[in-house]
Amino acid sequence: MISRPLVKTFLLCCLIAQLSLPSLAQTDSLMGFSRGGSQSQLAIEQRYDEMLQAQNLDDWMKFMSARPHHVGSPYDKQVVDFMTNKFKEWGYEVKVESFDILFPTPKVLQLELISPTRYTAKLSEPPVEGDVSSTLTDEALPPYNCFSVDGDVTAELVFVNYGLPEDYEELEKLGVDVKGKIVLAKYMGSWRGIKPKVAAEKGAIGCIIYSDPQDDGFFQGDTYPEGPYKNEFGVQRGAVMDLPLSPGDVLTPGYGATKKAKRLAKEDAPALTKIPVLPISYHDALPLLEALEGPVAPGSWRGGLPLTYHIGPGPATVHLKVAFNWDMKPAHNIIATLRGSEYPDEWVIRGNHHDAWVHGALDPVSGMVILMEEARSVSELVKSGHSPKRTIVYCAWGAEEPGLIGSTEWVETHEEELKEKAVAYINTDGSGSGFLYAGGSHTLEKFFSGITEVVMDPQTDVPLLKRRNAYENLSGEDNWSHFKLYALGSGSDYSPFFQHTGIASFNLGFGGESSGGEYHTMYDTYEMYKRFKDPTFQYGVTLAKVAGRTTLRLANAEILPFEFQHFTNTVAEYVDEVIKLADALRENTEKENKRITEGVYALAADPSKLFVVPEPKPSVPYFNFAPLQNVLDELKLQAQTFEEVSKTASISEADKQKLNQLLKDMERSLTREEGLPGRPWFKHHIYAPGFYTGYGVKTLPGVRESIEQRNFEQVDVQIKLVAEVLSRFSDKICEAVALMK
Amino acid sequence: MISRPLVKTFLLCCLIAQLSLPSLAQTDSLMGFSRGGSQSQLAIEQRYDEMLQAQNLDDWMKFMSARPHHVGSPYDKQVVDFMTNKFKEWGYEVKVESFDILFPTPKVLQLELISPTRYTAKLSEPPVEGDVSSTLTDEALPPYNCFSVDGDVTAELVFVNYGLPEDYEELEKLGVDVKGKIVLAKYMGSWRGIKPKVAAEKGAIGCIIYSDPQDDGFFQGDTYPEGPYKNEFGVQRGAVMDLPLSPGDVLTPGYGATKKAKRLAKEDAPALTKIPVLPISYHDALPLLEALEGPVAPGSWRGGLPLTYHIGPGPATVHLKVAFNWDMKPAHNIIATLRGSEYPDEWVIRGNHHDAWVHGALDPVSGMVILMEEARSVSELVKSGHSPKRTIVYCAWGAEEPGLIGSTEWVETHEEELKEKAVAYINTDGSGSGFLYAGGSHTLEKFFSGITEVVMDPQTDVPLLKRRNAYENLSGEDNWSHFKLYALGSGSDYSPFFQHTGIASFNLGFGGESSGGEYHTMYDTYEMYKRFKDPTFQYGVTLAKVAGRTTLRLANAEILPFEFQHFTNTVAEYVDEVIKLADALRENTEKENKRITEGVYALAADPSKLFVVPEPKPSVPYFNFAPLQNVLDELKLQAQTFEEVSKTASISEADKQKLNQLLKDMERSLTREEGLPGRPWFKHHIYAPGFYTGYGVKTLPGVRESIEQRNFEQVDVQIKLVAEVLSRFSDKICEAVALMK
Numbered sequence A, B: 001m002i003s004r005p006l007v008k009t010f011l012l013c014c015l016i017a018q019l020s021l022p023s024l025a026q027t028d029s030l031m032g033f034s035r036g037g038s039q040s041q042l043a044i045e046q047r048y049d050e051m052l053q054a055q056n057l058d059d060w061m062k063f064m065s066a067r068p069h070h071v072g073s074p075y076d077k078q079v080v081d082f083m084t085n086k087f088k089e090w091g092y093e094v095k096v097e098s099f100d101i102l103f104p105t106p107k108v109l110q111l112e113l114i115s116p117t118r119y120t121a122k123l124s125e126p127p128v129e130g131d132v133s134s135t136l137t138d139e140a141l142p143p144y145n146c147f148s149v150d151g152d153v154t155a156e157l158v159f160v161n162y163g164l165p166e167d168y169e170e171l172e173k174l175g176v177d178v179k180g181k182i183v184l185a186k187y188m189g190s191w192r193g194i195k196p197k198v199a200a201e202k203g204a205i206g207c208i209i210y211s212d213p214q215d216d217g218f219f220q221g222d223t224y225p226e227g228p229y230k231n232e233f234g235v236q237r238g239a240v241m242d243l244p245l246s247p248g249d250v251l252t253p254g255y256g257a258t259k260k261a262k263r264l265a266k267e268d269a270p271a272l273t274k275i276p277v278l279p280i281s282y283h284d285a286l287p288l289l290e291a292l293e294g295p296v297a298p299g300s301w302r303g304g305l306p307l308t309y310h311i312g313p314g315p316a317t318v319h320l321k322v323a324f325n326w327d328m329k330p331a332h333n334i335i336a337t338l339r340g341s342e343y344p345d346e347w348v349i350r351g352n353h354h355d356a357w358v359h360g361a362l363d364p365v366s367g368m369v370i371l372m373e374e375a376r377s378v379s380e381l382v383k384s385g386h387s388p389k390r391t392i393v394y395c396a397w398g399a400e401e402p403g404l405i406g407s408t409e410w411v412e413t414h415e416e417e418l419k420e421k422a423v424a425y426i427n428t429d430g431s432g433s434g435f436l437y438a439g440g441s442h443t444l445e446k447f448f449s450g451i452t453e454v455v456m457d458p459q460t461d462v463p464l465l466k467r468r469n470a471y472e473n474l475s476g477e478d479n480w481s482h483f484k485l486y487a488l489g490s491g492s493d494y495s496p497f498f499q500h501t502g503i504a505s506f507n508l509g510f511g512g513e514s515s516g517g518e519y520h521t522m523y524d525t526y527e528m529y530k531r532f533k534d535p536t537f538q539y540g541v542t543l544a545k546v547a548g549r550t551t552l553r554l555a556n557a558e559i560l561p562f563e564f565q566h567f568t569n570t571v572a573e574y575v576d577e578v579i580k581l582a583d584a585l586r587e588n589t590e591k592e593n594k595r596i597t598e599g600v601y602a603l604a605a606d607p608s609k610l611f612v613v614p615e616p617k618p619s620v621p622y623f624n625f626a627p628l629q630n631v632l633d634e635l636k637l638q639a640q641t642f643e644e645v646s647k648t649a650s651i652s653e654a655d656k657q658k659l660n661q662l663l664k665d666m667e668r669s670l671t672r673e674e675g676l677p678g679r680p681w682f683k684h685h686i687y688a689p690g691f692y693t694g695y696g697v698k699t700l701p702g703v704r705e706s707i708e709q710r711n712f713e714q715v716d717v718q719i720k721l722v723a724e725v726l727s728r729f730s731d732k733i734c735e736a737v738a739l740m741k
Helices: A004-017 A034-052 A054-064 A072-090 A165-173 A196-200 A284-290 A361-383 A403-411 A415-421 A441-452 A462-472 A494-500 A524-533 A540-557 A565-597 A600-606 A624-646 A653-670 A701-708 A714-739 B005-016 B035-051 B054-064 B074-089 B165-173 B195-201 B282-290 B363-381 B405-413 B414-421 B442-452 B463-475 B494-500 B526-532 B536-556 B563-595 B599-604 B626-648 B655-669 B701-708 B713-739
Strands: A093-102 A105-115 A151-159 A182-186 A208-209 A275-278 A317-324 A328-338 A343-353 A390-397 A421-426 A434-440 A505-512 A687-689 A697-699 B093-102 B106-117 B153-161 B180-185 B206-210 B277-280 B317-325 B327-339 B344-353 B390-397 B422-428 B434-440 B506-513 B685-687 B697-699
Touching: A004 A403, A004 B005, A004 B035, A034 A361, A034 A540, A054 A072, A054 A361, A054 A524, A054 A540, A072 A093, A072 A328, A072 A390, A093 A403, A105 A275, A105 A284, A165 A540, A165 B526, A182 A196, A196 A208, A196 A343, A196 A441, A196 B506, A208 A317, A275 A317, A275 A624, A275 B277, A284 A390, A284 A462, A328 A361, A328 A403, A343 A361, A343 A415, A343 A653, A343 B414, A361 A421, A361 A524, A361 A540, A361 B713, A390 A403, A390 A540, A403 A415, A403 A494, A421 A494, A421 A540, A434 A441, A434 A462, A434 A540, A441 A462, A441 A494, A441 A540, A441 A565, A462 B599, A494 A505, A494 A687, A505 A565, A565 A600, A565 A701, A600 B153, A600 B463, A653 A714, A687 B054, A687 B106, A687 B344, A697 A701, B035 B363, B035 B685, B054 B363, B054 B526, B074 B093, B074 B327, B074 B363, B093 B405, B106 B277, B153 B206, B180 B195, B180 B282, B195 B206, B195 B422, B206 B282, B206 B317, B277 B317, B327 B405, B344 B363, B344 B405, B344 B414, B344 B536, B363 B390, B363 B526, B363 B536, B363 B599, B390 B405, B405 B414, B405 B494, B422 B494, B422 B536, B434 B463, B434 B536, B442 B463, B442 B536, B442 B563, B494 B506, B494 B685, B506 B536, B563 B599, B563 B626, B563 B701, B626 B713, B655 B713, B697 B701, B701 B713
Parallel strands: A151 A182, A182 A208, A208 A275, A343 A390, A343 A421, A421 A505, B153 B180, B180 B206, B206 B277, B344 B390, B344 B422, B422 B506
Antiparallel strands: A093 A328, A105 A317, A151 A317, A328 A390, A434 A505, A687 A697, B093 B327, B106 B317, B153 B317, B327 B390, B434 B506, B685 B697
């Protein structure tokens, strides 16, 4: 434990050290800190760690997840008030910024099998023994898919596997058409909103989504309450808006849903589904699947229910009726600010959402209470004399569940200020235990890796990097020389910061030893969390150490710890991938077309079964990847020069400020104002959620998706655009180097 | 249709042509035939085809599978008499050679779950609607594993996946020991007899084997009688003797079970299991699996039952009691001979077994009736003036099901005569529809491929090779330049001919469009076959065309159509495989040991669960593959020379006889009298069933299994032995070349 006078000494050292050279190379000192600054920072971190109390996480989770607290619910307001008071108590400047957003809730949810047998779907999640929270069904929203349109349809059923474009190609081969049918799709394989989107594109008139026990149920392990996996009644709620088009309030796409904002009519909102959608349990899916005939589903489509999976269409005929209250509800964002002592106009933003589908003990409360404990400990640091140099903004977002709405509206509203001031955004959401997973900007990968080398795994007492490396090693990966950030797609509140605004971002969490089936069900409760996720909150405290260090080092760094070799190497991998993707698609298309034209398909098929030989596809031309390859060479050179110069540079205070401004804006130079093809909201040109994956990332998205979606005339255009972006980025590194020389 | 005088003309041509050069190169004439001989042979084949009647297959199957006809049953005798009369009627010289063999049948079969809940296993297969045959339960043997020892054991249950050595390695990691326990293993993954063998090696005291619906049940498709797949009560019967040690009568290992033969006491028979074994249905397995606790089974172990698969041990405790009538029964082999018109002491042998586990419509009757129709058609050829030059021996084997017993005893009894006279053995067994599958000696691959180029697929009217190629092509294989024979392991009556005696062999059948779960159950009936296998027997007739051509061409060839380039290329692939196997094992052992010693396993494990870090394994030395590589070079040269010389050679009648004798003995030169390590019965050194696969082949078995089983000091020894074998083989090719020059 470090004593208060010692801290003061360190702070003094720090002030002196700022005049000498801070390190970007993380040799003997922390990245972005001088040697003296490092010592000071390490002392601060040690004190910060000592402040962290697991019991707080437990107490706050118990309170915040005690009752259902979805958007607009009475308990959501209580949770907001509770947190607001906490932040105030800890000395933060707190604002609650609320937006009026469209949040449909169920009025009628009805699903019946009407022939050849009859079955009325239960569509409810009964209380389970030992979980008092699960008894509060009256306050909870029943299972539904938010932003489904109203609908009342009756039709034959077709089982469509995960309901992805490739599944429909398979259906075509089997001679099955979904036009005018209701599709039954398994959850997983993509973000849920993709399923009704593709189904509607194919002419289906309704979409039912269920959790198959092979993916998410007894096949995985014992079910709740005996174990953590999804029981037969559990249903995954969730939004089905067209998220890959843009998240946020569906009536104010691209701008803040403020009181005065002009709103679209609901009927004109492009993000609503085109057909009615309903999620169900595997208990309810069983009779539907049992009533299907037609071809047996391909091997990889079959799930864990005790039946032979048939595709249909029919004879199962279902009646699906859904209707919603299309009400406006408040999305409350809590913004708690600690003004920076030296650079108040440079913001390090740390966020987690607070709204849940039901109790949300894991999602989002587990992450929210970690953030709160970070904020509390930082406030203790302030009390003991350390005020961070940059402004730290703690955010508790509302209305994340229906579509990242609170954060998106806030970012859209404050876009210009954020572009000017934001240094980075650090996100968490539900978090469990086991191994650290972190996604983010590769311009900060080296910086972040340093943190994973010093924070210890609570179970094994080795650095988090080392434990994660053990896991990766067993999975067949080579040893990790550094902690690898995954590329960010979508699925939590970093999206508006990162992909829309170009603010360097992180998404952090623990997992791997806390799997379960509670996601967006009635059973994501405190009782469940305490048994199966992180019973003693030891990983919660560990994540507070990681996220706290990330926040504090960014807030205190003398020179912002961006560097560009990790980014360049990562982009080089992406370029390699898209080149291989084009080659593989070309080769496969040739092979497939040859099979079609040479009659191989027809010959291999069983003549006693219907098989429709597919049409040959247009062959894949060769693309000009040279602009990307050339700019990569340039980038490598600049990144290396930056690395070398930063080791020896001596820099004036004035230039340091210029340099920090430049570094802060680097990530944003990876965006383009016009956004990605067909979805202008997504401006980042290196990372985006996939148009047909929803959450899953597509790196170099303009290029990659043009190839994947066979828009071949777009590929060279997109290559040039990304190359331009990277060239601009490279020029900026050059500017940074000039400042340091 | 070819007229009788024309046949005579061809026969005359044939006689003349014999004096000129027969072709081994299959250019304008058939392999082994002169141009004139080819024309004659083709005419014969056309006439042969025209004789084939699908209705015969149907009628005979209906009769022969009308009642259960296992070894020693009353109906087995009726079937034997029926066939014997048929062969006699067709003009064959018929002998029924019977052997007295040990054939245990069930006296007591009992399985109960005695705690924590109680359940008494049904152990029976009820009749199903629409299948009259399935009502004859009184005559049928109940489901059991033949050659299980008697036993009465009670112990906790452990689920061991497929019960293979690697599964026990996994169990060790999970801290689960099967000593003193009863194991529950899934069928599949290996031949069934491996499961009790390995379980006993590991200290288990009983073994239960069940068919999981994911592998063999509703997961695959609709179940019987709705569809062809295994219903919840179906049980796979089958032998569990130590087949990889040696097949045949367990009391007379290695020699014929004649009346006078000296027999081992049952207690001394090494092939019996060490622990009691019982097969059950998935209906009976369900309550056992439900009663297991302990670790959740690894993902790949889990099956299709609607439960979470746990490993145990216990709390499920079971009582298993089995007792057998250890009776001697007759294995009747029908040997129907057509004496060769020119070379009566050169035998082409064609066989299929006739005994079934129950009705055996598919296994073995579908193949048996094909063989019968071949024999009938050949007899018609004889009547119309074509007597094959070599002797054709049609065999209907008894007691194949309990362990290839009839054929093995016959081969062991006639071993010397067979070594002298046998040219080749052509086996069939159950056959369905779809694609031709053929395994065999690669010295005859080119010859056989020629047949697949002219026999047409009945559904698509393209050559069988072309249709199979379409299937392989869709599975990702390159186009087949020729029909590829798979390497023979075990599982049917070719084993004593091929692996014990070194007679070039084939195993032929159709499959791919006739899958189902009837194998060794009460439901392998005529009714089932007519609905789901080959309803019009069109593939039966096609197989008669293939096997008939194989038989007739071998019987009539002027020079036996062996060649050695296909064999050499195939062995070169095997050599490549074992070298890669050693390298991969070395690399994996190093990697694995590194993970162990560096603590990766310990770090990656979830500390809340028991995980036993395995011991490091001895590292894999480098082996001297040079003898194999050198002899391969020699072999390539000789095979090429043989090919070239055979194109231009002119050969005297006397030398032709010498050459044929030489060629006939080639395959046998691939055997060694001392057999394979630890199992002298298996003498072939290129192909053998695996010691831990049972049916699945291991090529270059001495070398491959020494590596796999980590008997590293044996590897170089075995390499030398195989190299010697191949060198001798190469010398023999040299002799053949000398005769042709």
